[in-house]
Amino acid sequence: MQKTQDYILDYTRLAAQRQYTGLVREHLARTHETPPLALVHSFGCQQNAADGEKLRGMLAEMGYGFTDALEEADFIIYNTCAVRENAEKRVFGTVGALKQYKRQKPGLLIALVGCMTQQQSVADRLKRSYPHVDIVAGADAWASLPERIYQALCQGKRSIKTEGEEPDTIVEGLPTRRAGWPKAWVTVMYGCNNFCSYCIVPYVRGRERSRRPEDILREVEGLVGEGYKDITLLGQNVNSYAGGITFAQLLKEIDAIPGEFRIRFMTSHPKDCTRELLDTMAACRKVSRHLHLPVQSGSDVILERMNRKYTVERYKELIAYAREKMPDLSLTSDIIVGFPGETREDFRQTLDLVQEVGYTALYTFLYSRRGGTKAENFPDPVPPEEKSRWFQELLEVQGRIGEGYMQRQVGSTLRVLVEGPGKGEGKLTSRSDQNIIVEFTGDAGLAGQFAEVEIVSARNWALEGRLIP
Ligand code: 5AD
Ligand code: SF4
Numbered sequence: 044m045q046k047t048q049d050y051i052l053d054y055t056r057l058a059a060q061r062q063y064t065g066l067v068r069e070h071l072a073r074t075h076e077t078p079p080l081a082l083v084h085s086f087g088c089q090q091n092a093a094d095g096e097k098l099r100g101m102l103a104e105m106g107y108g109f110t111d112a113l114e115e116a117d118f119i120i121y122n123t124c125a126v127r128e129n130a131e132k133r134v135f136g137t138v139g140a141l142k143q144y145k146r147q148k149p150g151l152l153i154a155l156v157g158c159m160t161q162q163q164s165v166a167d168r169l170k171r172s173y174p175h176v177d178i179v180a181g182a183d184a185w186a187s188l189p190e191r192i193y194q195a196l197c198q199g200k201r202s203i204k205t206e207g208e209e210p211d212t213i214v215e216g217l218p219t220r221r222a223g224w225p226k227a228w229v230t231v232m233y234g235c236n237n238f239c240s241y242c243i244v245p246y247v248r249g250r251e252r253s254r255r256p257e258d259i260l261r262e263v264e265g266l267v268g269e270g271y272k273d274i275t276l277l278g279q280n281v282n283s284y285a286g287g288i289t290f291a292q293l294l295k296e297i298d299a300i301p302g303e304f305r306i307r308f309m310t311s312h313p314k315d316c317t318r319e320l321l322d323t324m325a326a327c328r329k330v331s332r333h334l335h336l337p338v339q340s341g342s343d344v345i346l347e348r349m350n351r352k353y354t355v356e357r358y359k360e361l362i363a364y365a366r367e368k369m370p371d372l373s374l375t376s377d378i379i380v381g382f383p384g385e386t387r388e389d390f391r392q393t394l395d396l397v398q399e400v401g402y403t404a405l406y407t408f409l410y411s412r413r414g415g416t417k418a419e420n421f422p423d424p425v426p427p428e429e430k431s432r433w434f435q436e437l438l439e440v441q442g443r444i445g446e447g448y449m450q451r452q453v454g455s456t457l458r459v460l461v462e463g464p465g466k467g468e469g470k471l472t473s474r475s476d477q478n479i480i481v482e483f484t485g486d487a488g489l490a491g492q493f494a495e496v497e498i499v500s501a502r503n504w505a506l507e508g509r510l511i512p
Contacts, residue, residue: 048255048286050210050211050212050213050252051212051213051214051215051252051254051255052186052212052213052214052215053214053215053216054185054186054214054215054216054217054218055216056216057186057214059190060186060187060188060189060190061189063189063190063192063193064101064104064105064189066193066197067105067106067189067192067193067196067197068104068105068106070193070196070197071105071106071107071196072106075106077108078106078107078108079106079107079108079117079118080107080108080109080110080115080116080117080118081099081102081107081108081109081110081116081117081118081119081120082109082110082111082112082113082115082116082118082119082120083095083098083099083102083109083120083122084119084120084121084122085122085157086121086122086123086124086130086133086134086157087123087124087126087130087157087158088124088126089228089275089277089309090230090277090278090279091122091123091124091157091158092228093228093229093230093277094122094157094182095122096219096220096221096222096228097185097217097218097219098120098122098156098188099219099220099222100217100218100219100220101185101188101189101217101218102118102120103218103220104218105189105192109220113144116151117148117150117151117152118151118152118153118154119141119151119152119153119154120154120155120156121134121137121138121154121155121156121157122156122157123155123156123157123158123159123160124157124158124159125157125158125159125161125162125165125243125247125413126158126242126243126244126411126413127408127411127413128411128412128413129411130159131159131165134155134159138153138155138169138173138176139173141153141175142173142175145175152177152178152192152195152196153175153176153177153178154176154177154178154179154180154191154192154195155169155176155178155179155180156178156179156180156181156182156184156188157181157182158182158243158244158247158248159247160179160180160181160182160204161181161182161183161209161246161247161248162243162246162247162415163204163205163206164414166179166181166203166204166205169203170201170203174201176201177195177201177202178191178192178195178201178202178203179202179203179204180202180204180209181204181208181209181247182247182248182249183209183210183211183212183214183233183249184204184209185212185214185217186209186212186214187204187208187209190202211233211234211249211250211252212252213233213252213254215254215258221271224270224271224491225270225271225272225273225460225461225462225490225491226271226272226273226274226275226462227266227271227273227274227275228274228275228277229259229262229263229266229274229275229276229277230254230276230277230278231253231254231259231276231277231278231281231284231286231290231293231308232251232252232253232254232278232279232280232281232283232284232285232286233248233249233251233252233278233279234248234249234250234251234252234279235248235250235251235279235280236250236251236280236283237280237312237350237352238350238417239339239349239350239351240348240349240350240416240417240418240421241349241379241382241410241411241413241416241417241418242413242416243413243414243415243416244279246415246416248279251279251280251283251285253284253285253286254286255286255287256286256287256288256293256296259276259286259293259297260296260297260300263297263300264300267300267301267302267304268302270491271304272303272304272305272460272491272492272493273304273305273307273460273474274297274304274305274306274307275306275307275308275309276293276294276297276306276307276308276309277308277309278308278309278310279310280310280311280312280315281308281309281310281311282311282312282315282316282317282320283312283315289319289320290308290320291317291319291320291322291323292323294306294308294320294323294324294327294330295323295326295327297329298327298328298329298330303493304329305329305330305331305460305476306327306329306330306331307330307331307333307478308330309335310335310337311334311335311336311337312337313336313337313338313351313353313357313358313361314351314352314353316336316361318364321361321364321365321368321369322368324365324368324369325368325369331476331477331478332369332371332372332373332476332477333372333373333374333375333403333476333477333478334365334372334373334374334375335374335375335376335377336358336361336362336374336375336376337376337377337378337406338355338358338376338377338378338396338400339351339377339378339379339382340378340379340382340385340389340392340393341355341389341392341393341394341395341396341397342355342385342388342389342390342392342393343355344389345382345384345385345389348382348383348384348418348421349379349382349418350417355392355396358396359396359399359400362374362400371476371477372477373403373448373477373478373479374400374401374402374403375402375403375404375405375406375478376400376402376405376406377405377406377407377408378393378397378405378406378407378408378437379407379408379409379410380393380407380408380409380410380430380433380434380437381409381410381425381427381430381433381434382410382418383410383412383418383421383422383423384421384422384423384424385410385425386425387433390433393437394436394437394440397437397440397441397444398440398444401444401447401448402441402444402445403445403448403477403478403479404441404445405437405441405445407434407437407438407441409430409431409434410430442503445503446501446503449479449501449502449503449506450501452479452498452501452506453498453499453500453501453506454497454498455497455498456495456496456497456498456511457475457476457477457479457481457495457496457498457506457508458475458476458493458494458495458496459473459474459475459476459481459493459494459495459496459508460473460474460491460492460493460494461473461485461489461490461491461492461493461494462474462490463487463490464487464490465482466482469484469485470482470483470484471483471484471485471487471489471490473494473496475506479505479506480504480505480506481496481498481505481506481507481508482505482506482507482508483496483507483508483509483510484509484510485510494510494511495510495511496508496509496510496511497509497511
């Protein structure tokens with residue numbers, strides 16, 4: 044349980060870090076005629092993307108400009124992901140290739156932060172075998188990053204995290220450079236206590252800790268005031284938000300903020316998804332009609348071994364209740380294929396569930412063994428080729444279901460938020476309340492506005508519409 048809030052730090056009051064930020068800024072102003080450029084790349088989930096915006100905010104305070112071109116960068120920061128092994132391999136490969144860049148450009152700074160480098164074994168490996176990497180910090184590096192950058196940039200010293208150096212905290216008041224207008228992310232809680240047996244997140248993101256409701260409300264009010272229209276509340280498990288009020292209560296308070304905007308949230312764990320939350324969703328006008336409720340498997344045996352703490356039956360009851368309250372609800376889910384010990388019969392039950400629920404879209408993953416998790420040592424007899432076949436089968440089944448869902452939208456009228464120009468002359472891209480991409484012809488000035496669109500045709504991943512004047 045999250046009892047006290049002594050884990051919350053205020054960035055604007057971290058005197059030493061403010062000082063380092065100032066020293067870096069002075070150093071850069073002295074040594075550069077034009078602002079040096081930083082490349083910030085985030086791998087993985089939306090939480091990481093949101094953290095990337097804060098990294099940019101901190102760097103902007105130090106005087107950095109930004110680029111997406113590797114050749115132009117004076118500072119490269121990779122914000123890493125550890126959820127699957129492939130993501131880690133890719134980062135090691137990418138960072139390895141930076142060695143020659145650094146030779147050509149000796150002043151280049153290279154930093155790795157995030158979930159992957161939170162693992163001390165990874166930080167140690169980078170220290171030992173990747174000497175061109177200057178800074179290695181973890182997923183909660185906020186309160187140490189200015190100092191690390193100062194050391195690397197101004198003193199020419201490597202700054203590599205050591206075990207226990209960066210405790211679980213929440214840092215309020217970080218500057219943020221948002222990139223997604225009219226959409227914005229607002230993290231409401233960090234960490235995870237669930238320890239699903241396949242998942243590395245609780246080990247790298249630490250224990251659950253919630254932001255204060257007043258800080259969240261102030262941030263959302265500010266965003267609405269700045270013209271943001273689509274606010275996604277983020278947390279590894281938003282339903283266990285515990286900032287003194289429940290997540291459902293938090294939703295109600297955000298819904299009551301004046302202005303026309305939309306509220307989304309992710310991710311919800313089925314074990315904590317209460318009827319109170321579903322009732323609240325249904326009652327709140329601004330909360331979008333989309334629920335991402337990862338089921339992971341359609342087999343009770345596998346769910347038990349995944350430590351998910353719900354049954355297929357209970358999951359289906361939740362879905363039925365949600366649909367009764369919100370008939371136009373769009374449901375999406377995560378599914379892992381090839382969990383250790385999963386049999387063809389278990390997998391068949393997953394296919395059955397997917398067919399029965401009728402998801403709008405699925406995020407499907409092949410199981411990836413992660414060191415330190417419970418499932419690491421579970422016997423895993425099914426060969427990878429067989430798992431790949433199952434995976435393909437699931438994609439095909441969902442492909443048909445998704446297509447059917449999209450076709451059924453033809454002829455309906457959807458309320459969409461226009462995000463900006465689409466592909467093609469005069470086209471706009473937008474998203475419906477159900478989080479479906481809708482393209483239509485219209486004036487570019489509509490960006491950031493809500494519109495009513497009649498759906499005229501459907502493709503696999505997007506709907507085509509006609510603006511209703
Ligand atoms: N292997 C495969 N998929 C995983 N996920 C989490 N850990 C693993 C793993 N070890 C998936 C889950 C989760 C999503 C974010 O990533 O489906 O919901
Ligand atoms: Fe991982 Fe489970 Fe926590 Fe999600 S709820 S982050 S899958 S441990």
